[in-house]
Every structure is written in C-alpha cells, then in structure tokens.
Amino acid sequence: MITDTWKWLTDGSNWSGPDGIGHRIVEHVWYSGLVLLIALIIAIPLGSWIAHTGRAKWLVSIANSLRAVPSLGLLFAASMWLTPKFKGDGDAGFLVPAIAVLVILAIPPLLAGAYSGVSETDPAARDAAKGMGMSGMQVFGKVELPCALPLMFSGLRSATLQVIATATIAAFVGLDALGAFLRDGLASSIYPEMIGGSVLVAALALLADLLLALIQRTVVSPGLTGRTPRRRRGGADEATRLSAAGAHATGSSS
Secondary structure, rough: OOOOOOHHHOOOHOOOOOHHHHHHHHHHHHHHHHHHHHHHHHHHHHHHHHHOOOOOOHHHHHHHHHHHHOOHHHHHHHHHHHHHHHOOOOHHHHHHHHHHHHHHHHHHHHHHHHHHHHHHHHHHHHHHHHHHHHHHHHHHHHHHHHHHOOOOOOOOHHHHHHHHHHHHHHHOOOOOOOOHHHHHHHHOOOHHHHHHHHHHHHHHHHHHHHHHHHHHHHOOHHHHHHHOOOHHHHHHHHHHHHHHHHHHHHHHHO
C-alpha cells in the first residue's frame, strides 16, 4: 500500500489538469485563506473590543461552545438549508454553505486568542500608558495589542489547522480541493488515492503551521515570548568582559 501510494504521488499525470494534485492544492490554500481572512476580520476586532471594554463577555462563551459542534454534521445541515437558496447560481450552492461553516468553526479559537491576549495585558503597563496621557485607543494600539500578539498567533495557528483539516471533509458537500481525493478514492475504492490525499493534507497543515511559527517569531517581541535577542545577549557578554577588564586594571594600578 505504501508503494502504491508513493507511485500515485509521484505519477506526473496525477499532478496535471483541473483535477490534478497541483490544482487541488491551490484550491485548498485558496479556500482556507479566504475562510481565515473572513474569520480574522470578524473575530480579532470583536475579541479585542470585548476584552478592552469588558462588555458582552457572553459572546466568548457562546463562541467556545461552538467547538463542541460536530463539523461534519454542521456541514451537512448547512448544505441542506442553504443549497436550495442558491439554486441556479452554479457552484454557489455548494461553496457558500461550506465556506460559512468553515468560518463559524474558525472564529472560536481566533476570538478566544484575541480576548485572552488583550485581557491578560499587564495592568501595570496599561496604567503606565494611561499615566503618560494616552487615550483608550492609544493604550489598545501601543500596549494591549502588542502584548496580545502571542496568544493571537496561537489562536490563528489553531484555527488554521482546523480549517485545513475540516476543508478536507467539506469535499463531501461540494467543496473539492484536496478532499476530493478522499471522496473520489472512497467512491472508487482507490485506496492509494485516499492515502495520498491524506498525506497531502497533513503536509499542507504542517507547512502552514511552520510558516505561521516563523512569522510569529519575526513579528512578536522577544520579551513577550521569553526569548533573548542574540544581539542583546552578545552586548551583555561584551559588557561583562569590559567590566572584568576594568576591574582587573584597577586592581593592578592599586
């Protein structure tokens, strides 16, 4: 089975055409990116506002409860309800329900990350900013938001993995992408195609998480993650050597 799967993955004919691996990967990335963009636009401002103002905290609880909803059941329910409303609109009847469900599933981790990140900002830093005369928006933009970035990125990485994985089973309600290999392989009993599709989804998820981890490492301040910048560490070592040399020179002169 492993050999057959490897042959399927390395067969050039499986990579070309509208149903090929290359096109399916592009589709999967496009749908996942669109879903995450919509969810980010909704969840990050809303979660930050709730934490900053202390209002409507019940929305966070409702969003967290959505994590318990079965993804496949929600996909089928949305398809049965929304698909007839887009009858005659081409692929919209299949795309809209799947995209809507994926957005709903992506919002909870993003909302929780934004809310937790802003609400856990050090009160001393917030009070110091207010003491400097900063307005509420300035405190949010210059203090709370930078401090919230680590947890926001954690929520984004969690949402990304969930969207990439759930978009796979969305193929059973019309959202092709990489999930089409699992659906078609199951229907035709072509198991190397199913396993190959699963491997591609797993590889895409790992690659996306690695990319976000690198972006997080670049964007987030080292002081918020416990990392010490190399330049700063080297400067401290140099200062230690200079201090030791100065002390030695002082001792020699005396």
